[in-house]
Amino acid sequence: MGEDRRVAEHPILEDLREPDTYILYDGKRIPAITGEPVAAALLAAGVRIMRHTTKTGQPRGIFCGIGRCNDCKMIVDGVPGVRTCVTPVREGMVVETQEGLGEWRDLV
Amino acid sequence: MRKVQLLIVGAGPAGLSAGIEAARAGVQVTIIDENLRPGGQLFKQIHKFFGSRVHNAGVRGFRIGEKLLQDTKDLGVEVLLGYPVYGIFPGGEVVYGTADGAHQMKAEKIILATGANENNLYFEGSTLPGVMTAGAAQTMINLHHVLPGKRVIMVGSGNVGLIVSYQLLQAGAKVEAVVEAAPSIGGYGVHAGKLKRAGVPFYLSHTVRRAMGSTEVEAVELVELDHFKPVPGTEKIIEADTVCMAVGLTPMTELASLCGCELVESRGLGGLVPAHDHNMCTTNPDVYIAGDISGVEEASTAMEEGRLAGTAAAESLGYISEAEAAEKKAEIHRRLDLLRSGQFGAKRAEAKAEIEKSFAQMQRGGEVG
Secondary structure, rough: OOOOOOOOOOOOOOOOOOOOEEEEEEEEEEOOOOOOOOOOOHHHHOOOOOOOOOOOEEEOOOOOOOOOEEEEEEEEEEEEEHHHHEOOOOOOOOOOOEOOOOOOOOOO | OOOEEEEEEOOOOHHHHHHHHHHHOOOOOEEOOOOOOOOOOOHHHHEOOOOOOOHHHOOOOOHHHHHHHHHHHHOEEEEHHHHHHHHEEEEOEEEEEEEOEEEEEEEEEEOOOOEEEEEOOEEEOOOEEEEEEEHHHHHHHHOOOOOOOEEEEEOOOOOHHHHHHHHHHHOOOOOEEEEEEEOOOOOOOHHHHHHHOOOOOOEEEEEEEEEEEOOOEEEEEEEEEEEOOEEOOEEEEEEEEEEEEEEOOEOOOHHHHHOOEEEEEHHHHHHEOOOOOOEEEOOOOOOOHHHHHOOOOOOHHHHHHHHHHHHHHHHHOOOHHHHHHHHHHHHHHHHHHHHHOEEEEEEHHHHHHHHHHHHHHHHHOOOOO
16 A cells, blocks of 8 residues: 555556546545546555455455456445446545455445 | 347457448448447557558557547447347347346347457466456556556566566566566567567576465566476576466357357367358358457457458348459458468468368368367
């Protein structure tokens, strides 16, 4: 946490953007860009563990990055099993590390 | 139930090209894709393409993608995004999902341009956060502008491994090693040369034995290989926070199987592919394929195959005459032949010919050897 992994300079890419909003990751506010995948915002903040497996509690993170492998599932706005690599950021989204299959939560 | 003339599954280079070609002939085209953005992997390709001018050589992949999207728009092709196709049933009934649930539509002709899945390797620690496919790293840097890590080990020296390694350097990461199990580099010399000039070490005849770290990748152990067998005592540990795997792709044939398309093994092109003829028609006469599903090649070939399938579908729907179609197809085949020539291309041409041979045997009802 705390480090910024966003690409700041690039020889080809032109549309490098700055964070314009935030999401809540396990209760902590982290900067994000509206519309980018939740996983990208987390990665930019140095978060690479998205969930722990059901039986052995092993950590899992981004693996395929395009919604196929299901490794990056987290609890998003109270809904478990959300693939964060294909879920766009909205302001103030509540994102939680998922333990096993996760739990449904009522958001206040 | 909603009816469409031509449904194309997959809005990548092959699917978009197919849609454009068919729409130009007057066909009413719908393209459906599970992703929220069209373009498939094209918008991640920030390097310049190879080939000749007719193949957009020298143009960066994402620029080609922008052109395809513009053409699609200009021709009024319907593009449905965020809708995964779950199943295709006899008679062209297609079931797809949206936020409200499952829906159906019926298509007269279908082109499957579903692409391919990345392969992976299994080793101790291969599930640790920080181990990912090369495509995931490419998606993060080129599309989302976020580094997956700062010190990367690339496993695989085919063109994907080489290109993504260079793109990681461009994005500001350090590539600690490119690891290749074979005794020689798999991809083009041009791409490898760029990495060598940048000082990236190549470990040929090596593989990853394990990724180490308590909760994330902290280091990687490599081991030397002799004829693909590990040599004891040659282990070396390299500090790294990310391992990327560029170890090939496998065609995504699930929907083709559901359509009753017969599959055939193509070792040179990634595994099982739907058998198809010279015009991308499968053993189901209403279903065509294009791009990586028909054998893993490059975006340039995927676009030509898309045009071929789009032309063939337009012909079968009666929008272009046999003579006109024959002329168009011959022209596309000339361009495809160019893309499938040279040291690397010739092998793909051979593999394609094998698939067509199998298709012909199936059509005759013979055994596939």
